[in-house]
Amino acid sequence: MGADVELVSPFVLEYAYKRSTGPVIGRFLTSLRDGRIEGVRTAAGRVLCPPVEYDPDTGEDVQDFVEVGPCATVLTWTWIDAPLRDHPVQVPFAFALVQLEGADTSMLHAVCAPREDMATGMRVRAVFRDERVGSITDIAHFEIDTGVSKDLVPNEATEPITRFKAPTRLEYVVAAGATTAEFLRGVLRRELIGRRCPSCEKIYLPPRGSCPTCGVRTTELVPMAQKGTVTTFSVIRIPFEGQVLEPPYAAAHVLLDGGDTPLLHIVGDVDVDLVRMGMRVEAVWAEQLEPTLASVRYFRPIDEPDVPYAEIRGHV
Ligand SMILES: [Zn+2]
Structure with missing residues (x-):
């Protein structure tokens, strides 16, 4: 090897973390696996979805779970047409903040709809995957609400979700x-x-x-x-x-x-x-x-x- 050859090497830094969910996120993920979306109601009566573990106003525990959705309103969105690495949704689609029916807060998810139909304020509906594991991606995406819900493929798992994989990977x-x-x-x-x-x-x-x-x-x-x-x-x-x-x-x-x-x-x-x-x-x-x-x-x-x-x- 000549002295003028630059020595470079691919490098991967990876932590294969598994994390415990705690009771609130665990219940949220368990509900997703079962094909439902749940938020939590705070003492002041606000419904937060995705749920948080403490009431942001008082710091108290939250225990009052409420089913929300599956319909939602798009609050804002951005169009994605360049492929995203390791992302489960095929481009093109929109990343959107969606406020589920019955919730007072919004969450980030993918909306699959024609570009010309995307609009702030549009009504969408959650589409669940057939195989669900207890993850936010158990909702495959949201699509334009036609007023008709699709049949949910039942899931045989009954154990509550208490852990999930959260790998961290940097490649350079x-x-x-x-x-x-x-x-x-x-x-x-x-x-x-x-x-x-x-x-x-x-x-x-x-x-x-x-x-x-x-x-x-x-x-x-x-x-x-x-x-x-x-x-x-x-x-x-x-x-x-x-x-x-x-x-x-x-x-x-x-x-x-x-x-x-x-x-x-x-x-x-x-x-x-x-x-x-x-x-x-x-x-x-x-x-x-x-x-x-x-x-x-x-x-x-x-x-x-x-x-x-x-x-x-x-x-x-
Ligand atoms: Zn010295």
């Missing part, structure tokens, strides 16, 4: 930047190259373009030893979404000899119960090198005496 492209790109090009030559701060003389690995303590540029490149010491570690025994390695495995901070910052990596070729602070290890390279730290498959123990805790204490 990361450019390595000059300092990291240089480090990753070293990895392609089986070298681990740190950078030294000219002021405090700390050696950073992975390298940093500037010293976070002194705030000055780190200009000196320092090829590092490929042996080091486990300063702290954790044994992962529990599976989780997106996990690359099979548990149990040991993740460790490895302080390479001569360096001042530990590298987070895997300790392999050893029973995880034998991994310990102070253990001496060396890098094991993959046969196929790529410009990522995965080119170091893991660190494995070497036959050297452990480093006493006092010598690594500052790095734990």
Whole structure:
């Protein structure tokens, strides 16, 4: 790989959250699954839909559930004709604030109607999906009310909805930047190259373009030893979404000899119960090198005496 090739990589940050609903939202979602729309009535007599958990006027709990809709009035809308990624409604359609019959507040949903028929004040009706799971998208969309309701496909589920999936996902492209790109090009030559701060003389690995303590540029490149010491570690025994390695495995901070910052990596070729602070290890390279730290498959123990805790204490 030439030095003029920019190192970029797709990156996904994702949290596969499941959230509990609480009693009010849980009942709202359960009703949607059953093909009904419910709001809550406040002490002052206003009906809020979607429901909220506390009366916005008094802060009191709300417990008086009221069925609303399925007809509604469009309060305002915006036309969508460019496809939306991962959106369940086919374009074109309108995002609209719809006020369900019997409610005093409005909610955002999709209205499917010809562009020329869209109008503020128009009457629409909720269209439920045949398969409903307890989600706001159990209402497929709203359509122009013709005064005729469609038969609802019954749902056999009876358990109340208490949890729902709320994944958060960000996809973007990361450019390595000059300092990291240089480090990753070293990895392609089986070298681990740190950078030294000219002021405090700390050696950073992975390298940093500037010293976070002194705030000055780190200009000196320092090829590092490929042996080091486990300063702290954790044994992962529990599976989780997106996990690359099979548990149990040991993740460790490895302080390479001569360096001042530990590298987070895997300790392999050893029973995880034998991994310990102070253990001496060396890098094991993959046969196929790529410009990522995965080119170091893991660190494995070497036959050297452990480093006493006092010598690594500052790095734990
Ligand atoms: Zn410094």
